[in-house]
Amino acid sequence: MALSLEIRGLDAGYGAVRALHGVSLSIGEKETVALLGTNGNGKSTLMKCVMGMVRPSRGDIVLNLDGQAFDLKTLSTEAIVDLGVAMVPEGRRLFPRLTVEENLLLGAYRRASRRQLGRNLEFCYEAFPVLKERRRQLAGSMSGGQQQMLAIARALMSAPKLLLVDEPSVGLAPILVSHTITKIKELKEEYGLTVLMAEQNFHQAIRIADRGSIIVHGEIVFSGTVSELEKNELVKSYYLGT
Amino acid sequence: MKFWIGAALALAIGVGLPLLPVNEYVFYAGYVVLTYVVLATAWNILGGYAGYVNFGPPAFFGIGAYAAVVLFKWLGAPLGVQIAGAAFMGGAMGFGVGLLTLRLRGIFFAIATVAIIFIMETLMVNWRYVGGATGLQLLRPQVELYASYTRMLFAVIAVMAVASVAIARYVQESWIGRGLRALRDSEEAAEGCGVPTLRLKLVACTLSGALMGAAGAPMPMYLSFIEPASTFNLAYTIGSLGSAIIGGMSHWAGPIVGAILLGSLQQIITVTISNEMNVLVVGVLLVVFVVAAPEGILGLFRKVLGRTSK
Structure with missing residues (x-):
């Protein structure tokens, strides 16, 4: 089973506002790529483009799956979910x-997911025991950390191969951010997930990422491995503000 | 299973009671109450489950009533065909309203549905064939089996009420209902999960519209008359919305409870006090429920049950 995501020269926006300018990015099988950048730089837009929720005006998003290439730009969100892509949206949603x-x-x-409903539900309850305890509780009445766990578990219910995680740290206390990142790390190692994670928190993100790309004003300004990122002067000035 | 026993019982009473020597007025008033059961149940499929507030029940009810009249005048079609035609027209209009949900949400959607009422009313006022503004007198055909046409109509609307509740219950308990509840909470999140939001909204709008259209079909024969002002009356909006809110919107049983309560109360007040008082009572009831029991009678019931079981 081979999987890779190839994003080439992507332009996207909302009406007259352009949020992405010629973004290119690739993710290989079982790789974890962090998309780094502060608010308003286009991280979520890129995620939504992959999910088919925002239509790019130019460029390609190609998902290679077992030797078959799917042009995600032309597929509906439902069809993209069917291909094994799932998203943990920003702010949990x-x-x-x-x-x-x-x-x-x-x-x-x-x-297709309904057919394995029982198995996947059991798996989620095993991975997140707190959700089993609270399964009859209203989702809105749980704490922020528990809600984030639920958002991740919900995305896993479709047994995805490619998981998009949009800013898992938003609105969480530092200790919970750390827990969340650790949980994502465990899950991806155990189930061989390919992960694209958008994150502002550089130090948390590089704990699980193999590679990272820095996005500023809708453009990728630097891509490299984690150690390259840590050393790069550009990164320090653009992103860490030093 | 329990539901189907209840449904069979309701059907037996609805069809059987008019055969017995009961006072005619019971059926005359009961017909209106059951019409509200159908309207409120249909409204709740879109308004309650999906959270799209439709202020346009009179438009759907009206298009159903006029479709029936046209079929009757043009082809002399029997009531069953009139109802099917009305459901089709209501469903088609519902589909159109469903397409509106692509761009309009919340209050904007609600306003657009109000506009549909006025468009439909204006069209009918200017259509000579169905009597225009002055209306059209209708001659009831001969009726078999039942002692009067009104009794037969009561049986027909009873069957429609049971059918619409069964449909609403199916929607609620299936993946359609689950998807609708999800998009009520967050349309974007639902889409992200792979819920086909547009398709579900179209299904809900079409079903809701078809049932409301069907509810309007027997009305012209019930009144032996049709005329635009009373057919496209906002009272139908208040009746359907009010019944669902008072009964409870999260469950198929809510609109039944609300419609029977509100409908009977209205009939009783209209007869014993006055028609104006009836409007006031509905208004006050709505305010009380929205403020004190937003989950409706069903919600109150659940709260009490929850307390005693602990």
């Missing part, structure tokens, strides 16, 4: 008035 369990079931909405 749970269904607050539905129960924890119903939130999880919605992660398995696609027909």
Whole structure:
């Protein structure tokens, strides 16, 4: 099973506002790539382009799966989920008035996922025991950290091969950020997930990333391995502000 | 299983009662109450489950009523065909409203649905064939089996009420309902999960519209008359919305409870006090429920049950 995501020369925006300018990025199988950048630089837009929720005006997004190439630019979000792509959205975006369990079931909405519903639900409860305890509770009534766990579990309910994680650290206490990142790391190692993670927190992100790309004003200004990132002067000036 | 026993019982009463020598007024008033059961149940599929507030029930109800009249006048179609035609027209209009949800949400969607009422009313006022503004007198055909046409209509609307509740229950308990509840909470998140939001909204709008259209079909025969001002009356909006809010919007049983309560109360007040008082009572009831029990009677019931079981 070979999987890779290839983004080439992507332009995207909202109306007259251009959020991405010629973004290129590639992710190989079982690789974890961190998309680094502060607010408003286009991280979430890039994620939404991959999910088919924002349509790019130029460029290509190609998912190679077992020797077959899929042009995600032309596919609906439903079809992209069917291919094994799932997203943990920024700010969690749970269904607050539905129960924890119903939130999880919605992660398995696609027909193919429903067939393995029991197995995937059991897996999620095993990975996140707190969710099992609280499965009849309304999602909106849980703490921020628990909600983030639920958002991750919901994305895993479709048994994805490529997981997009958009700013898992938003609105969480530092200790919870660390827990969340550790959990993502465990999950990806155990299940061989390929991960694209957008994150502002440089030091947390490089704990799990193999490579990173810095995005500033919708353009990738630097890409490299984690050690290259740490040493790079450009990174320090652009991103760490030193 | 329990549901189907209840449904069979309701059907038996609805169809059987008009055969018995019961006072005619029961059916005359009961018909209106059951119409509200259908309207509120249909409204709740879109408004309750998906959270899209539709202020346009009179437009759907009206298009159903006029579709029935046209079929009757043009082809002399029997009631069953009239209802099917009305459901089709209501469904088609619902599909159109569903396409509106692509661009309009919240209050903007609600306003657009109000506009549809006025468009439909204006069209009918200017259409001579169906009587224009002055309306059209209709001659009821002969009725078999039942002692009067009104009794037969009561049986028909009872069947429609049971059918619409069964449909609403199916929607609620299936993946359609789950998807609708998800997009009510967050449309973007639902889409991200792979929920086909547009398709589900179209299904909900079409179903809701078809049922509301069907509810309007027997009305012209019930009144032996049709006329735009009373057909496209906002009272139908208040009746459907009010019943769902008072009964509870999260469950198929809510609109039934609300419609029976509100509908009967309205009938009783209209007869015993006055028609104006009836409007006031509905208004006050709505305010009380929105403030004190936003989950409706069903919500109150659940709260009490929850307390005693602990």
